[in-house]
Amino acid sequence: MTKSRVAVDVGGTFTDVCIMDEDTGEIRIEKTPSTPDDPMRAIMNGVADAKVDLADVTMFSHGTTVATNALITRKLPRTAMVCTEGFRDVVEIRRSNKEDLWDTYKDVAKPYIPRRDRLTVKERVDAAGKILQELDEDEARKVAEILKKRDVKAIAVCFINSYVNGQNERRMKEILTEVMPDVHVSISSQIMPEIFEHERFSTTMVNAAVSPVVVDYVSRLSDKLKDGGYARDLLLLHTGGGVMTPASVKDFAARLAGSGIAAGAIASRFIGNLCGFENSIGFDMGGTSTDVSLAHHGEPIMTKDWYIEYGYPIRFPSIEVLTIGAGGGSLAWKDEGGSLRNGPQSAGAYPGPACYSNGNEVATNSDANLVLGRLGTSLAGGEITLDPKLAEKAVRETVAEPFGMELHEAAEAIIDVANANMANAVRLLSITRGHDPRDFALVAFGGAGALHGAEVAKELSIPVVIVPPNPGVTSAMGCLLVDIQHDFSDSFMADAATTNPEDLEAAFHKIEAEAVDRLRHEGVTPENTVLQRTVEMMYQGQWRSLAVPAPSKVTSTQDLIAGFHEQHEREYNFSREDAPVSIFRVGVKATGVVPKAELPKHEVVENTPTPAGQRDVWFDGKCCKTDVYERVDFKAGAQFSGPAIVEQVDSTVVVPPNTTAKVDQYMNILIRWRTEA
CATH class of the missing domain: 3.40.50 (Rossmann fold)
Structure with missing residues (x-):
């Protein structure tokens, strides 16, 4: 009997199901159209299509957009x-x-x-x-x-x-x-x-506002899974990068706001580390939006300043993710000043791009990619057939004729504007935070990330693009890489220099007891429980604080003060060691360690893959005879040069001219731009 772990990520266009064999580490995928009126229906459809026996599933993890959508739509x-x-x-x-x-x-x-x-x-x-x-x-x-x-x-x-x-x-x-x-x-x-x-x-x-919606959804999904034979707790990804059980959702439903986008950030960090890049930028482009995240020295960038709607902060710790309206279904349009724009309006899951033949007549990024030959005529393993004539008609009427362009010139203009928008999003999360994109790898995933990743990287001078083995379901895979995790905190307002360490210990013991009790309630054993302490501190007179790691037993506050000065120097490029420091709050991150997914490792032997065919693809205004590869035919160590197209069931990889590509031991494709002499 084969035991497996299942992760599900619900997107705006597709719902992705990722199934990992516990014994071999082999991952298989299933994509099914999302059902916005009831996301649970798409989940169960995906599980059924993947022929998953829920009785043999040891972990079912889920990143959900239910809370986010409820807040956005009110x-x-x-x-x-x-x-x-x-x-x-x-x-x-x-x-x-x-x-x-x-x-x-x-x-x-x-x-x-x-x-x-x-x-x-x-x-x-x-x-x-x-x-x-x-x-x-x-x-x-x-x-x-x-x-x-x-x-x-x-x-x-x-x-x-x-x-x-x-x-x-x-x-x-x-x-x-x-x-x-x-x-x-x-x-x-x-x-x-x-x-x-x-x-x-x-x-x-x-x-409070999202609790009835989320609790009802989680309860119904848990019951459906149990009816199908699943015997364990449903695990739900929260914004802090961990998972929680339905028992915790009842009290902390808002932690699931932004749940879905955190999965991609977790997965991109994991893949970046796996490929030897501690600094990585997650580039998750789906059908409706693009999510950008950043990991520095192997750790995700966290924030407590986030919201779904401006003005109403949600102060739970969260992986920082920047989302913009740029996806495969983003619409091209002409603004009042006569300029070409792209998004944030989207054709959504239905009617979708014009080439889906569902009635949309406005050009989208997918239509432009199809006109340029970068997309084939089918998606999701043949479940969706694309109509090139409808794509050409939409691009011609939306952009080419209004702007006086030739058809392929118009399609490239649509893609260029989309890439510029996404490059600006990466700049906002990197350069404005003091990080140089040239020091990072770009992990391109999502249904459309690998179509645009190389050109976005070129715009930002990022040296390498990593395309995971299953880019279309990488976010779902992120749900297999997390632990049960909760964050606890309590106010502790005092002068740091005169604080009695025993008082700090007492404050920590109080919230640690609550943390241990919560994990025990969720079935976590003591040997799998990890508690990490922090003390939030600030210079007296300030109101913004920094979290400083604290030891398992506080014997002196001087070490904490020294750690605060160091962190302030790192964050703001200055510190004032002669200024008094205040303690603001104590916190504990409680982690229940669960077994992680491990990608299978392959022997690397240099080889040149054989193309499955060729087709005309447009790059920089020129039509190029381009090799088309099937990714399932790749072996570890495969090397080839652009221009090339790599097709697979969940995504399409574009390898532009003047680039090289190599398949590593984990079957990631690493794309590098050639250095110009």
Whole structure:
């Protein structure tokens, strides 16, 4: 009986299923059209098409866009908020800033909870955690009855200063649960116990708003899998780069916002490291969007400043990923100034590009690639047939005629604009953060990443492009490379120099006990439990902090202070060792180690592959007779030169003229531009 692990990544156009044989490490894939009305249907279709026996599956991991889509479309159940009297409008006042300071007419989106559903109660805790006024329970019950009549499905409880003492919040939750047992209640002292009320209130609001949607989806999918014979917990990828079980999703649903894009970042870092590149840029181009991520010295870049909609931060730790509207289905269009644009509008999964024959008549990147000969006439192993005549008609009518261009010139213009947009996204995540793209490898994946990766790399002078063995399902494979992971934190505001190490130890022990209990509840054994401590510190008078690694037993704060000065120097290129330092917060990353996927290793023997055929492909305004290879025919050590096209079931690899390509021991294709004399 063959045991396998299954990972599923739901994209805007396709749902990817990745199946790994536990004994051999062999990976096989299945792609099926996404079903935006119910993503679970595509998942089960993919599992069925792949002929997976769920009874033989030892791990089922899933990156989901359900929470993200619910927030973007605002298809959310009615959600309420209960606040301290006088703090009803914190989430509407925000930071009084805008995404574009110079756009007078562009307003920040409204809060996910309208003002009429933000109610208040009398209670008060001071900044030191002392309860100045107990929760008015009569008033609290009246509020609960009002919300019950309004038939709300979720409630966020956000009291001022609860980050240091959440007693009143916990009591409010008890009362709400007594009156409405089936309502999802999120309290800020549990969700995000830190100062800065807008960020705390916002994170709790988002968590509450998506809870009914996410919990319902996860429960239904878990039941479907169990009905099919799967006997273990469903694992769901969260933005921090780990997975969580359905038990944790009930409390921290907002951690799944952005779940799907984190998988690609994890996979690209893994592949970069595997190929010997500690510095790598993930370039995940799908049907609707492109996600760019960055790993430096083998570790992903993390952030706590992220959001789905500007103005409403979600402060859970997250792998930093920049997403732009550039994919295979991105539409070409002419702006008011007469310039050619590409995206962010997309033809989506349906009707899709014009060549899909589903009624779209506007040119997309896929249509342009088909006109240029870079794409063949079928996708997904022949499941989707592309019509070149419809692609030519769309490119001609959308771009060639309006701009007075020849057909192939217009198609190349569409691709050039798309590549420029994606290169700019890479610059934003690298150069603006002090990283030189020339020091990185570009890992190109997603259904369309390998079509554009080499030319994007040329634009940025990136020396090498890595195309994984299964680029179209690399994000799904990322779900097989993660551990169960949770982040815990607690406020600890004190002067670093005078802090008693025993007080720090006591704070760590408190959250470590919670972390161990959470992992135990998820079935993680003590020997597979790893706890990593951090202390967030800042120069006194600042409000932005840096997380400094802390030892398993703190005996002196001087080492922590020295570590903070070093990190400040590294992050900002200066430090002030004579300035006093404050401790802001203590944190613990709790990891439950699970077995990882391992790509099979092959013996490398230099060889020249045999093309399966040739076709005309356009590069730089010229038509080139181009060799077309089938990737399944490649052996480790294969070497060839561009121009070339490599076709496979889940993607197409474009190897432009003036490049060389080599297949490594893990069956990755490494493309390098020749150095011009």
